[in-house]
Amino acid sequence: MTAEILIENDINTKVVKKYKRDKRYSLLEFIQSTTENSLAVKGLLQRLIERDLRFEEGLLVVCDGSKGIIKAVKEVFGEYVLIQRCQWHKRENVVSYLNEEIKERYRRKIQLAYYEHDYKKAKGKLLEIIEELKDINLSASRSLEEGLEETLTLHRLGLVEELGKSLTTTNIIENVNSGISRILRNVKFWRNSSMRARWIAIALVDLEQRMKRIKSYRKLPKLREAIKKELRLKEILVA
Incomplete structure (x- = not known):
């Protein structure tokens, strides 16, 4: 089992999703949990490794800002993971x-x-908003x-x-959550x-059969190479 992208979310039922070789979504695992405790999520991720989840070439994990989830992901995958936090959750938390x-x-x-395609331009605009918000609402500024x-x-x-x-958002897993409900x-x-x-397992099997390919799925090999390059750069900087 080789995962190019790992996606999960924090609701009462936590679901892990990846992309298969045909670039369609595959639902891998779930747990029943009413909290965002890192131990529960860590156990879920470790079970995936026991089932031969390969992550040595790097993973991109898309999630919201849950500290428990992010902590678990970093503890389990360490230097082999990059995190993309949901921009929708970030925006709504700020406002x-x-x-x-x-x-x-x-x-x-x-x-x-966030619509800016250039990294420096996007970050520059967000930093300007952070400065603006310091005079309006310090909590909002810190949140951003x-x-x-x-x-x-x-x-x-x-x-x-x-x-x-x-x-850049957790919409694709939110759709699964809605389907389960x-x-x-x-x-x-x-x-x-x-x-x-x-019942949850039956629902996930049913939902998986109707999932579509990721948009621009032909770019996924390029993403894999970019992740590998970024992780190597991080290792050099740490060294």
Whole structure:
């Protein structure tokens, strides 16, 4: 099993998704958890390795800003992983601190910054917004600044124009979560956790069959090479 991209999300049922060789999504594993505790996520990722998940050539993990998830990913995959934090979650976290009359203005400003294909231009605009927000709402400014570099990973790799629609947000896994809820909503009584797990597994099998290819999937080999190059550069800098 070779994963080019690993994607997961933090909800009551946490799901791991990857791309198969035909560039379609493959749902790999899930756990039932009501928290974002790193130990639970770490156990999930370690089970994937036991099932022969290959990560030595590097992984790109797309996730929201959950500290537990990010901690688990870094502990399990170490120097072999790059993290792309969800830009949608980042934007909405920032504007949640702002008054209603200026929320939409800064929502647009942040999104326009992320729309920049050039890494330096995107980061420069975001840094300007951080400075603006310091005089308006310090909490919003700090929220945007926290983990900013990880929201720009695809920009830094030079592939945001080709793959940004699919890999700068967690939308693709959110769609799976919605599908699970839709299939399970008619079950009115859960006898036990085992029953819930069986239903979730059935739902995931059904959803996987209807998944489409990633947009610009022909660029995935280029992404793999960019990840490998970035990780080698990091190793040189550490050394």
